[in-house]
Amino acid sequence: MRRPDQQTTMRETAQLPAGGVLGPYLQEQAGDFLRGLRLHREHSAPTDGGSRGTDEAAGALRRSARRIGGSLHTFRGLLDANWADQLRTELAWLSGTLAREHAYATRLARLLEALHALSGTSLPGARTPVGGPGTDKERAALGVGAARAGALLERQLTLARTRAHSAALQALGSSRFHAVADAVALLASDVPLAASAAAPAAEVLYGPVERAEKRLLGAVAALPPDELVEPYNEAQDAPWHQARLLLRLHRYADEVVRGTPDPVLAGAGKALDLHRDASEAASAAAAAARTPRIAPATAYALGVLHADQRHEVEAARSVFRETWPYAAAVTGP
Amino acid sequence: MRRPDQQTTMRETAQLPAGGVLGPYLQEQAGDFLRGLRLHREHSAPTDGGSRGTDEAAGALRRSARRIGGSLHTFRGLLDANWADQLRTELAWLSGTLAREHAYATRLARLLEALHALSGTSLPGARTPVGGPGTDKERAALGVGAARAGALLERQLTLARTRAHSAALQALGSSRFHAVADAVALLASDVPLAASAAAPAAEVLYGPVERAEKRLLGAVAALPPDELVEPYNEAQDAPWHQARLLLRLHRYADEVVRGTPDPVLAGAGKALDLHRDASEAASAAAAAARTPRIAPATAYALGVLHADQRHEVEAARSVFRETWPYAAAVTGP
Numbered sequence: 001m002r003r004p005d006q007q008t009t010m011r012e013t014a015q016l017p018a019g020g021v022l023g024p025y026l027q028e029q030a031g032d033f034l035r036g037l038r039l040h041r042e043h044s045a046p047t048d049g050g051s052r053g054t055d056e057a058a059g060a061l062r063r064s065a066r067r068i069g070g071s072l073h074t075f076r077g078l079l080d081a082n083w084a085d086q087l088r089t090e091l092a093w094l095s096g097t098l099a100r101e102h103a104y105a106t107r108l109a110r111l112l113e114a115l116h117a118l119s120g121t122s123l124p125g126a127r128t129p130v131g132g133p134g135t136d137k138e139r140a141a142l143g144v145g146a147a148r149a150g151a152l153l154e155r156q157l158t159l160a161r162t163r164a165h166s167a168a169l170q171a172l173g174s175s176r177f178h179a180v181a182d183a184v185a186l187l188a189s190d191v192p193l194a195a196s197a198a199a200p201a202a203e204v205l206y207g208p209v210e211r212a213e214k215r216l217l218g219a220v221a222a223l224p225p226d227e228l229v230e231p232y233n234e235a236q237d238a239p240w241h242q243a244r245l246l247l248r249l250h251r252y253a254d255e256v257v258r259g260t261p262d263p264v265l266a267g268a269g270k271a272l273d274l275h276r277d278a279s280e281a282a283s284a285a286a287a288a289a290r291t292p293r294i295a296p297a298t299a300y301a302l303g304v305l306h307a308d309q310r311h312e313v314e315a316a317r318s319v320f321r322e323t324w325p326y327a328a329a330v331t332g333p
Numbered sequence: 334m335r336r337p338d339q340q341t342t343m344r345e346t347a348q349l350p351a352g353g354v355l356g357p358y359l360q361e362q363a364g365d366f367l368r369g370l371r372l373h374r375e376h377s378a379p380t381d382g383g384s385r386g387t388d389e390a391a392g393a394l395r396r397s398a399r400r401i402g403g404s405l406h407t408f409r410g411l412l413d414a415n416w417a418d419q420l421r422t423e424l425a426w427l428s429g430t431l432a433r434e435h436a437y438a439t440r441l442a443r444l445l446e447a448l449h450a451l452s453g454t455s456l457p458g459a460r461t462p463v464g465g466p467g468t469d470k471e472r473a474a475l476g477v478g479a480a481r482a483g484a485l486l487e488r489q490l491t492l493a494r495t496r497a498h499s500a501a502l503q504a505l506g507s508s509r510f511h512a513v514a515d516a517v518a519l520l521a522s523d524v525p526l527a528a529s530a531a532a533p534a535a536e537v538l539y540g541p542v543e544r545a546e547k548r549l550l551g552a553v554a555a556l557p558p559d560e561l562v563e564p565y566n567e568a569q570d571a572p573w574h575q576a577r578l579l580l581r582l583h584r585y586a587d588e589v590v591r592g593t594p595d596p597v598l599a600g601a602g603k604a605l606d607l608h609r610d611a612s613e614a615a616s617a618a619a620a621a622a623r624t625p626r627i628a629p630a631t632a633y634a635l636g637v638l639h640a641d642q643r644h645e646v647e648a649a650r651s652v653f654r655e656t657w658p659y660a661a662a663v664t665g666p
Contacts, residue, residue: 117563117564118564118565119565142565142619145636230450231450231451231641232451232452232475232637286475289629289630289633294629295629296622296627296628296629296631296632297622297632298629298632299629299630299631299632299633299636300622300632300633300635300636300639301636302633302636303478303632303633303634303635303636303637303638303639303640304565304636304637304639304640305636305640306633306636306637306640307636307637307638307639307640307641307644308564308640311640311644
């Protein structure tokens with residue numbers, strides 16, 4: 001499965017002790033985490049809720065937390081296993097807590113943009129060649145409902161975002177967080193390697209990397225073929241979300257060995273991110289439609305929006321199948 | 334633009350007088366029309382509203398009415414122009430009146446089938462791997478709304494269909510219809526050709542056929558590129574509907590010359606039929622959503638349904654672009 005350009009890089013590290021490859025990677029990520037934390041504290045004046053600087057710092061924190069957690073998972077056998085399991089759990093809690101605020105913000109932006117595209121201009125534009133009265137009425141009806149649906153989504157997702165922001169601030173002030181920060185600070189200077197990490201990388205480091213790749217390939221091969229999928233059944237998104245997580249683990253494991261992210265999976269990874277975003281946006285539209293006492297026009301616009309986002313889910317799957325670089329593993333249409 | 338296999342057939346008829354090619358075609362279609370009319374009368378006992386036999390007979394009547402009307406339009410210069418214009422107007426009235434009942438019936442079937450596919454089974458099936466509580470709630474909510482939306486559409490479209498059925502029966506009993514039937518009966522024995530129809534087919538018959546093809550190619554080349562299209566703007570469907578009519582005219586003109594329909598455009602024609610059906614089904618869903626005092630869940634399901642049918646519109650356009658046999662004329666994605 002490895003390509004020639006990877007062979008070269010791997011040959012260079014093959015004879016190093018595994019700890020000499022994994023250790024510096026973890027230390028670098030721990031350093032990034034601590035820098036993100038410092039930045040976050042500098043931008044987190046109490047009056048400064050959710051500024052651009054805080055967002056970026058939180059993003060950097062999440063990025064390194066994911067990479068450390070992923071490596072602790074993939075290379076657990078080369079590390080102090082108890083320590084690795086515990087830190088991984090705590091990092092997952094932290095990055096999950098920090099991700100939520102960002103997720104609500106991007107979900108709202110995505111839904112409002114889609115509503116805007118769906119309802120278009122309410123005035124018949126120069127590009128619309130023939131507009132019968134029925135058609136104008138339809139556009140206008142969607143326009144009114146779309147405006148109300150947008151306001152409803154804005155209210156609901158802004159509230160959720162504010163709550164997530166408070167939860168993130170509370171988490172960052174908690175003793176649980178300080179314990180994580182201390183553990184990462186220790187990791188930056190000293191990686192708790194197992195005795196097996198003294199063996200050459202070729203013997204003990206490449207195995208876990210290849211297992212991560214195999215898990216990804218297996219998950220992608222097991223994705224349900226499009227014919228069997230009910231387009232509006234969001235429960236069927238789960239194997240795709242799982243593939244997204246496995247692709248991320250594979251990418252991080254690959255980073256440890258190659259030093260840089262493997263560009264060949266960038267397109268497929270992006271498609272799975274879009275898949276997740278569209279799937280969650282569709283759920284948010286459906287949830288908003290369950291708000292009691294909304295007007296039929298609002299519910300109608302939310303139905304259109306839900307279907308539109310489910311269509312985006314399908315489109316992301318197509319892009320994934322097109323950009324997936326391994327030939328035979330995808331059962332596509 | 335003509336392909337080699339067409340050249341052969343056309344060479345055989347090239348030296349015949351144009352009237353010797355056009356006349357028998359019109360007489361054959363007139364004969365089919367009269368057979369359809371006889372069948373329709375046999376099946377139209379007063380108690381027998383909308384049976385399978387009547388549907389088939391009405392379909393046969395419409396089919397030959399469209400072909401006669403199309404030929405009167407394309408080959409107007411080879412015929413008594415006043416007679417051709419008048420009969421064409423009357424045939425358009427007749428086939429439009431007969432088509433409406435059938436259109437409402439297929440539209441309802443299409444919408445109910447789509448609703449069924451969208452709402453799926455309300456029980457979580459064996460194929461759904463992970464179903465969170467949110468997901469189950471979404472499916473159930475769509476299920477309730479979908480059932481009510483289906484009942485609403487059934488009520489509205491069945492009423493429209495019944496009205497169209499009465500209008501068709503009334504039309505078939507009218508003196509206006511009897512005049513059309515008499516004109517077609519005359520056509521079956523005697524085609525009012527112009528003096529120019531005595532010239533060889535190669536000189537006066539192929540020109541109109543090629544002009545019909547050119548009009549189609551021009552309309553297809555002028556279809557708006559997908560990037561400029563607002564997906565939910567039904568006014569933008571008009572150039573596609575126009576291309577559908579021109580394709581039909583081209584097909585009938587080609588039939589006159591070749592004797593059989595040209596199979597190479599069958600896929601593209603089918604795609605444009607689907608485009609029209611999905612476009613009209615989407616309009617019907619949007620119209621149903623404007624019914625006063627419907628429940629939000631019903632409106633939501635109608636919104637999902639509308640978006641689904643608009644998605645089918647887009648899909649039909651893709652199929653059209655894929656099956657369109659002339660290389661350069663389509664500005665696709």
